[in-house]
Amino acid sequence: MSPALQGLITIIIGVGGCVAYFYFSNLFLDKVLYPASGPKAGRNINRANMIRPWLFLAPALIALSVYLAYPVVETLRLSLTQRVPGGGYVWVGFDNYVKMSGEPKFWEALRNNMLWLIVVPAMSTAFGLLAAQLSDRIRWGNLAKSLIFMPMAISFVGAAVIWKLVYDTRPADQEQIGIMNAVWLAFDGGPASVLFLKIVPVLGLLGFAFAVGLVAWLLLRPVVRPSGAAAGMVPLRILGVLVAVWLIWVTLRGAIGLIGADLPYGVPQTWLTIPFWNSFFLMIVLVWIQTGFAMVILSAALRGVPEDTIEAAIVDGANPFQIFFKIKVPQIMGTIVVVWTTITIVVLKVFDIVYAMSNGQWETQVLANYMYDKLFRANDWGVGSASAMVIMLLVTPILIWNVYNARKEMR
């Protein structure tokens, strides 16, 4: 049988089975178990209505407990055990965690995950917000949105393959098929190269540092100069400022390094093997995918901002930037938080992109790929499960915050 036909039959059986379950179980409840007739009709209707939600929820509840709840418990158990040669296992307590914390690759994965965690949600949300705002009032805005949204339809592995071609490297005497190297080889060290590879990026980095500084100042201002309204969440603000200072330091160091760097003009680069920066090359793939998601949600939120408040701000003398940052963004802050945390969760679980592009080599390891390495390559169930538990511990608080905010938005 052809696989397509097989797939079609599977779909028909699956969907048909679901419909049949809901239809016939409901029929059974109403006609056989508690029929709405006879002397006890009223009582039967009430009972049937009490059972019905459980009847309809049952498939989802069962599937969730078998495929989500049970694996969590089982992973926790596995992370506390050690397989012994010849079958069976022994209880080892926290040995796996201790062993894992002794591995530099684990700390590399954790550090990379943290970088992903800061960069990808921030950039996706920022670009999404920018795209949503810019495409809002123009005639071809919907076309632009469709194009930006399209990567969402591509699987992570597919996206990884596409971007692997972007970063592709051929020997110097051959034609480069990767656009990065094609562009790179166009520079020869002349004035144009200095302009585009030194001055422009340095200005960009300085601009980024300035923007981060501005955010830090906005966070810090209510703490330093209390003006009427109390500044909430002081510890969080300080933490944000510290992260910002670190980011500024990293940025400025990069800018200085770039000015002094002796760039290897004319030599094709293997982008994915340049330590530290290669992680960013991987992050771009996820940003490319998630920007569409952020844009769609934020675009809807921006449209929900009452037009009157914007007109009032125009009359009050606000310029377009002030309207955007002081009137629109604060009103959709709840949605921004939901988008940000949703992307954060996707990022914490990131696996496919790293697996398909670098497989964690050249210092690009992330936690999910580390777990896969341990669990299925090294066959070390203990350490693999332990790293899975670390991922879950990191995701859970963000998930709770995400659900809390999403519910608040819906009210």
Added chain:
Amino acid sequence: MAELKLTNVAKAYGEVTVLSNINLDIKTGELIVFVGPSGCGKSTLLRMIAGLEKISGGDFTIDGDRMNEVPPAQRGIAMVFQSYALYPHMTVRDNMSFALKIAKKSQAEIDAAVAKAAKILQLEPYLDRLPKALSGGQRQRVAIGRSIVRDPKVYLFDEPLSNLDAALRVATRLEIAQLKESMPNSTMIYVTHDQVEAMTLATRIVVLAGGGISQVGTPLELYERPQNEFVAQFIGSPAMNLMAGEVVGTGAQTRVRLENGGEAVSNVPTLAADMGMKVNIGVRPEDLLATTGTPIFSGEVEITEALGEVTLLYFKRAGSDAQVVAKLPGIHTDVRRTTVALGAEPAKVHLFANGISLLYR
């Protein structure tokens, strides 16, 4: 201090002309009310003055300076929106000080302005609340406060009371009247579809209809000497009765024989040449009186509405004639299904030819 002048102002959306030939002089200290039926362009005209809509033609000046292309913030105007348009994420204090912060005023200046506005509007206890924690009337006051702090030359109100319930509407209307009283030099423009608001608040009323100005005048001018049938019927409630007839006597007083068989005498003078002219007479329901002489109208009362101080009588229509309504003082529920003959003092009878009052020809 602000004098506004609109000269041949027009508004068009593509091919569709919404407003044309708007000529209006507004003097310092006036409270001008724009009224008109839905879709007459009164809000559009206000938004053009505010700068939120482009002016498609003509000139608009404030104190002699052409404002057509000046951005809203630099026109010296402040606007109160129908939906209040408060910034939901800011406290009352921040809402009121936003414009001043944008204008980079000093903190002391901002605090003083906000404190003053809050005192005038009795908003002091609510300064640190968010708009969602306020009632409708309080929100409306914050919206007004937001205009006051800017000390504008011109205040614009876009149907500010239409989202309030009836009792609150009356109270807030009085507050706006008091506010105007306390700022005699400020110019205000107020858009409403409620003629009670228009009559009570306005120094002058601008009646807009059919994409142009129908009449400009003080409330009593509009009531007593309407320029055309539209204004005559738009101002006053219930609307003025119009009855068709023919001039049969001219001079200082005009005699009109009506198509319904009645006869009316009006103080509006006519010329001998007007003899036989087709006219509509207009009599307000409150000016119709029971009479024993030659009636203007006589008919069977179909419905009575007793409001206490007055009773409205709705007469049975004859064929396609317009409904005739009379408003008599006191309670008269007993006249239902009886025939009543009505007359009016000659001073209260208006004459219209081709829709235009004969007073203004």
